[in-house]
Amino acid sequence: MVEERTRDAIRRVLRARAPDDGEERLDRAARSVERLLERAGGRAVSLDDPDYPPRLRSLAHPPDVVFLSGSWDAAGPVIAMVGAREATEDGRDLARSLAGDLARAGAAVVSGLARGIDAAAHEGAMARGGLSGAVLGTGVERCYPRGHEVLQEALARSLGLMSEVVPGDGPRRSTFASRNRLLAALADAVVIVQGSASSGALLTVEAARSLGRPVGAVPWDPRDPLAAAPHALIRAGSATLVRDAGDVLALCGREAALLALPRRGPAPAPLFAPPPPPEPGPAALVLAALRRRAEPLDDLAQRAGLTTAAAAAALVSLELQGLARRDPGGAYRRVRGA
Numbered sequence: 001m002v003e004e005r006t007r008d009a010i011r012r013v014l015r016a017r018a019p020d021d022g023e024e025r026l027d028r029a030a031r032s033v034e035r036l037l038e039r040a041g042g043r044a045v046s047l048d049d050p051d052y053p054p055r056l057r058s059l060a061h062p063p064d065v066v067f068l069s070g071s072w073d074a075a076g077p078v079i080a081m082v083g084a085r086e087a088t089e090d091g092r093d094l095a096r097s098l099a100g101d102l103a104r105a106g107a108a109v110v111s112g113l114a115r116g117i118d119a120a121a122h123e124g125a126m127a128r129g130g131l132s133g134a135v136l137g138t139g140v141e142r143c144y145p146r147g148h149e150v151l152q153e154a155l156a157r158s159l160g161l162m163s164e165v166v167p168g169d170g171p172r173r174s175t176f177a178s179r180n181r182l183l184a185a186l187a188d189a190v191v192i193v194q195g196s197a198s199s200g201a202l203l204t205v206e207a208a209r210s211l212g213r214p215v216g217a218v219p220w221d222p223r224d225p226l227a228a229a230p231h232a233l234i235r236a237g238s239a240t241l242v243r244d245a246g247d248v249l250a251l252c253g254r255e256a257a258l259l260a261l262p263r264r265g266p267a268p269a270p271l272f273a274p275p276p277p278p279e280p281g282p283a284a285l286v287l288a289a290l291r292r293r294a295e296p297l298d299d300l301a302q303r304a305g306l307t308t309a310a311a312a313a314a315l316v317s318l319e320l321q322g323l324a325r326r327d328p329g330g331a332y333r334r335v336r337g338a
Contacts, residue, residue, distance in 0.1 A: 006049065033167050077189070081095060082195075083193035092117065099123075113148055115145060133162065136162070201229065214240065
């Protein structure tokens with residue numbers, strides 16, 4: 001049930017967006033937002049609500065209302081991990097590993113649910129039984145980008161989902177800018193893993209610096225175009241070079257020794273774990289033939305001892321299971337960890 005003050009806040013947001021709408025149309029729009037929220041298991045929280053995320057109040061202009069699902073209750077430090085959508089396999093692997101180590105140390109990992117570094121960070125934290133949350137550039141009832149439905153459901157059960165975008169609205173350039181500033185406000189520290197010189201992740205870094213949040217950057221081979229953003233930040237003194245979870249924890253005043261502390265009691269079951277291997281058959285043969293390096297379909301079919309048509313059908317199944325990936329050029333590679 002939406003409280004009256006929150007309903008009023010929703011109406012203010014809708015009124016600001018469409019000032020010429022009459023009361024009847026405004027009422028219909030507000031009821032539609034409430035239905036979408038209820039269907040998604042979400043809630044709206046206004047700025048004058050005691051449940052409003054306290055860290056967002058550090059923004060110069062905090063959202064009048066945010067839309068949430070999940071608890072957003074993290075006892076330890078919160079680390080925002082950001083980076084390129086078209087990240088390299090090594091970049092995604094490092095993001096998973098770093099997020100997993102941070103989760104093991106008791107940190108929550110937040111990101112923006114985008115492809116590449118964002119998704120890898122979410123997966124890495126939850127695969128280690130830790131907390132992860134996503135700030136979205138759409139309404140909390142919508143999955144964007146396509147293909148992240150399972151990941152988004154796992155995040156909703158973990159730390160949660162958050163957005164200042166009104167439910168029912170799709171993604172726009174401006175909504176991703178608003179997502180980035182919320183990410184920065186929620187975090188104790190921001191880490192950029194990979195990014196080009198014009199990476200959108202730099203918007204999160206800029207917002208973090210304006211809020212006084214520490215920023216870490218992962219160094220890469222300087223010949224890699226996706227090393228441009230981290231290296232530029234390190235060179236300018238705008239970010240601290242980070243190599244591991246201990247370096248990241250130090251950014252927010254936490255001891256690296258936390259990593260060595262044993263868990264109390266059994267480790268929780270991961271909320272998001274890699275899928276099991278396929279049953280014996282064509283898919284298993286193709287999976288065994290797949291390598292980290294992308295290869296054409298014909299080569300894979302030959303090595304698996306299958307026809308091209310049978311290998312193609314098996315690859316569709318492996319892609320749906322998250323075990324294989326088709327590169328833009330049409331070649332296929334094994335997903336790390338599969």
